[in-house]
Amino acid sequence: MTSRPDQPLLLQQVQLLEAEGVEPRCADVLILEGRLAAIGSSAAAEADACGARVLEAMGWLLAPALVDPHSHLEDPATGAAETLDSLERSALAAGYGTVALLPRASSWRDRPERLQPLAAISPLQWLLWGSFSHGAQGLDLACHGDQLAAGAIGLAEAEQCPPLALLERGLTLAECGHSPLLLAPREPSLSQGGFVRDGVDALRAGWPTDPPISETLPLASLLALAQRHPQRRLQLMNLSTAAGVDLLRQLPAAQRPEATVCWWHLLADSGNLDPIAEGWRVVPPLGTPADRFALQQALADGLITAVAVHHEALDAEEQLLPLDQRKPGVAGHRFVLPCLWQELVHGRGWSAAQLWQSLCFGPARLLGLDPPGLTLGSNRWLLFDPQRPWSVAQDPWGPRAANQPLLDATLTGQVLAAGLNPGLAAVRLPA
Template sequence: MPSLLIAGGRLLDPASGTDHPLDLAIAEGRIAAIGTPANPRLPHGPADRVIDAQGLLVTPGLIDPHVHLREPGHEHKETTASGAAAAARGGFTTVCCMPNTSPPLDTPELLRFIADRAASILASDLPACRVFPVAAATKGRKGDEPAEILLAAKAGAVAFSDDGDAIASAGVMNRVLTLVKQTGLAFMQHCQDPTMTRGGAMHAGEVALRLGLTGWPRAAEEIIAERDTRLALAVGARYHVQHISSAGTADILRRARATPQGQALITGEASPHHLTLTHHACESYNTNAKVNPPLREQVDVNALKEAVADGTITVLATDHAPHAADEKALPFEEAPMGMVGLETALPLYAEALVHAGAITWPRLIALLTINPARLCNLDALGLGRLAVGGPADITLIDPDLVWTVTPNELTSRSKNSPFLGRTLRGRAVATVVAGTVRHEHPR
């Protein structure tokens, strides 16, 4: 494997508190040395290749704990290969794929199928990243009976979720949390009371009224978040609130994390679209802005930014949800919910949080590296940090690169983004996975 030297960049590693101009040497897929520009050495002589990182941020490889790769069953929307390529172009070296596939990822055999697909992709020369499966928490994702949770953990699941749906029954939820606790992994909840969202197409507000669409209230999310955080604290299980969309849910999370026990057990995430868009993006029946949970109001956007800034929300996740063009061309009420996000997430996070003055670049990188690594126990593999001897998963970011989102700029098999035509600032210009450059943007 060729050796590599990344020279002249600003090295940001929140796990160690490093924020200095440092060079980084890679050999045999691992970080061989980290040093000052005057001391960029490799154990066995000069590097085979030098990457000039002047003006770039050199960070641990970004990690997304919440993506939909659609395989098996919906390969017309995305595949593990196309999704991993999109992730690499977005700067992500690791993604965790959700189990709402067909069939759902609810058995050890299906989890091993994902692991084998991921390994074969990494063994190729294609743009790619690491892929870890999140297992379904109930059989068939039906919410009626716990799945083979203990066996799934042994088969390589990094977390559990019925994402796409909530576990509506409190009794089943309690049983699931009790089993998940035994694995040491986290349960990730898509907070949605289904009795409050049937027929709902977008946020219950004035835009829905004007468009004549059925609304989807904040309370549908908040009721489940309130119930589950109480259950998780009572059981002592790790619990993660996915794609928070409302100010009320942010407050629930804040209260749940108010004690040392709460901080250890309860976490939550925000997605780029909920930090940057409101329900007004659905004007003109724009189905690319139709997501679950729905885009809400500016008061919610502001509350989510505040929750990130004060440490209530500790993880950022794209909820990358590809859908085919003909599906998104359906009438708004019938079109599927979701948008692609892996390739636009980084500059959107920077716009909403760093450029707005809510947090710094080191804080943003923590939300995208060591924090999601800890959520999914990937820190045990050395992911989410830069350390000598550790995996050489690295993202190089040009924080000032200006580019425009077009369908041709997106590698994902689907192009359902409400940000098409938008000019963004910041981009991953190189993505290194296990010491191999898996994506490089011309500079």
């Protein structure tokens, strides 16, 4: 038995996480046409009046939709690996309400005309990063002011640090104002051609290794520039090493740039990933167990502001290439919430509010958005069951990407409904 997508729902004694800095509380919640219609004592009476379906929701969590601060989508219209429609469908089913796309695309988003809205009407909030340099070549500055005036959420670059002289020039000219400038602390010339961080497990497996200095050296330069230009909002993209965390921790809190970490680096490392598993080839590379634990602790301590999906889709043909020849990256918004709930909430004792700080409130602040929250009339919510098992292979809401790292897994924890995806509740809510 399934319910109608538009059927009113009364969630009895659901865990309600309303806003940043507020712990969840038990409450009855009425949902009408996908929007929060009543909370608390009035919900039951209004539910009777509209003939709502009643669900015992003890143990479920009702919380604001998630925010992805950066992902990739190279060809939104006709992409072989992913399109705007397929990514939107999977992100909404995973509980995301906002996805910000990095400038790399078939037509690099470095000009105002390339920063037009991707969809005329969409339930998902699509945001676009502009480009710091033309085509991320690091040769000359793109027109920062024009991109921001055209709607860019901020400026970003490729998966490496731009030349310091160009970066200093851009920060001094200050066309970016107080808009975010998202940069990866990575220098490929120092990577020695490796794609796993130095460590015993990587050496034992025979992988070519990438030393931490490929992150720490450019990171030290970025931190120095951030102190030199405190009025700019320089942000660090995808911190990945314990050594990088240590550099960030040495700074006073007021001087630390905001930083992101890819969800996959919080889950996988060179010691816990099977040698034949999907997910070895990512940029920045996977680290050691010590790197992973340091990143988790930095997130708990607030040194890292936000968890990014950093979705990078490959098609089936490219996925057949040898590991050292294919493009790096992993795909899949749908893995983030259930996997991090098991890893951080169940495994490390985090509260739901702490996890939402990393997946929702922190990313929104990093993007300069209004603080997310649950208010009457809002449809930007998700309903999550932390105990619900589900098979990834049998889930019809996944992306098209061939490089999803957990395709054969059975995961625990699933988004049951989302206000921005009315059809989801009809399929996933229990009969």
